[in-house]
Amino acid sequence: MATTPADPDRPERTQPRTASDAVVAHLEELIFDGSYAAGDSLPSEAELAIQLKVSRLTVREGVRSLAARGLVEVSHGRRPVVTATNATQLRDFFSSSVRRDAGGLLELLEVRLAIEVHAAELAARNATPPQIDSLAADLQAMTDATDEETFTAADMRFHHGITEASGNRMISLLVEGMADPLRVGRLKSLHGYLQGTPDLGDLLDEHRLILEKITARDAAGAARAMRKHLATTRRDLLRSFG
Amino acid sequence: MATTPADPDRPERTQPRTASDAVVAHLEELIFDGSYAAGDSLPSEAELAIQLKVSRLTVREGVRSLAARGLVEVSHGRRPVVTATNATQLRDFFSSSVRRDAGGLLELLEVRLAIEVHAAELAARNATPPQIDSLAADLQAMTDATDEETFTAADMRFHHGITEASGNRMISLLVEGMADPLRVGRLKSLHGYLQGTPDLGDLLDEHRLILEKITARDAAGAARAMRKHLATTRRDLLRSFG
DNA sequence: TCGTGCCAACTCGTCAGATGAGTTCAGGCT
């Protein structure tokens, strides 16, 4: 019984069981159909309570659910604000998964590899000149970095820049969501580097090669270079655990 | 200001702003450190309220947040139950994204391609004999299918089976999360097939090739076959929109 | 003794009313 085969009866969509679920469904509808765009304020809790004929408390629960799912943002004294699609939900999922099972870190790395390799491929095809310039700047920052914090920051900007250059926002969001859980591992790995084999040069060369291939619009080459780079990263991460 | 550069002050982790955030943090802690495993029941709202010295209402909001994030499940009359890591949160994110921007569907398809190609590669390396048998059975079911519903169901089982055979649960969860939003598109595409070019044979052949490569432990070949298959899928999807 | 049905205790779902605290903006004072 791994997957749910075929529930005979499930009027989920049509008939929310609880009143607060109905609130959630209602607000979702308003957001999804564009009645409220990103940045807009929702009606106040009191107003919604009147409109939907439930108590303010019930509205609060619904809004709270949406907030937990990253669809809206609430802050004291202000009305709830609809947020743009963002990576908080993904970040939350990935970090939860890893916190509950440390083994998930390697699996996550594997996924990142798959996605970023593809991103590099797409970037080679779709990157705009300004995006390429930006990548070059990040690379330069990595080269010039004297402390590992600056280095790592530039490194992450570089990778993030590639996902953006891929032109696929879903990829950007996914990689962004994975960044947090992976950062821990990355720092450890870097430490291993700086103490053991302080060969940051290799890392830089790998980045350079990726950028080169993207600039040359060589999709297959970019994918290959990225794959190689991430294989290195994974190896270092594994080593830092042994 | 795309990325948040460096907030000078952010005592987030250490000091939840609101009481209900504190409840969330507390319960998260209990779940993540293993005090409550999947399947366990949390204390009742009333009990938690006493323990944490807040009102039951505040506890409810916290629990509600966790429920929205898929960490626990609540049902009327029963205490909240901790859920195993599952794809609901991902499903929720992907379907939200697509509902808010239909263009995301193609982006999602692109991501699925990247991940499933990698999954096929891993599956060729890691699949166990029973898993391969299961894949063969799904393929047979597709061959025997007379109506498209059965066909699609077997198709999805086949793909799901490959992600499972990859041995990477994160991949399984991601693909599972994407399935729902993509199903709509897939059905449309199949319709196009059945009415226009009813060449289901090609589809079957592609699946057959993938399984063949996996059975032969040919990782690169499996990846290639999967890539080709998904390219076909994408083409059909695009066609069904034109 | 064993099975069955019913009731009491638990627990979640929702409501009403009330207080405190953060935000915003329009006026009024300097």
Add this chain to the structure above:
DNA sequence: AGCCTGAACTCATCTGACGAGTTGGCACGA
């Protein structure tokens, strides 16, 4: 004009209460 202040909103939380679904044990009958 610029700054200050206070009223109006709005979210955050609490207390107390009632209804409805779930569960386990106890009494009753076979």
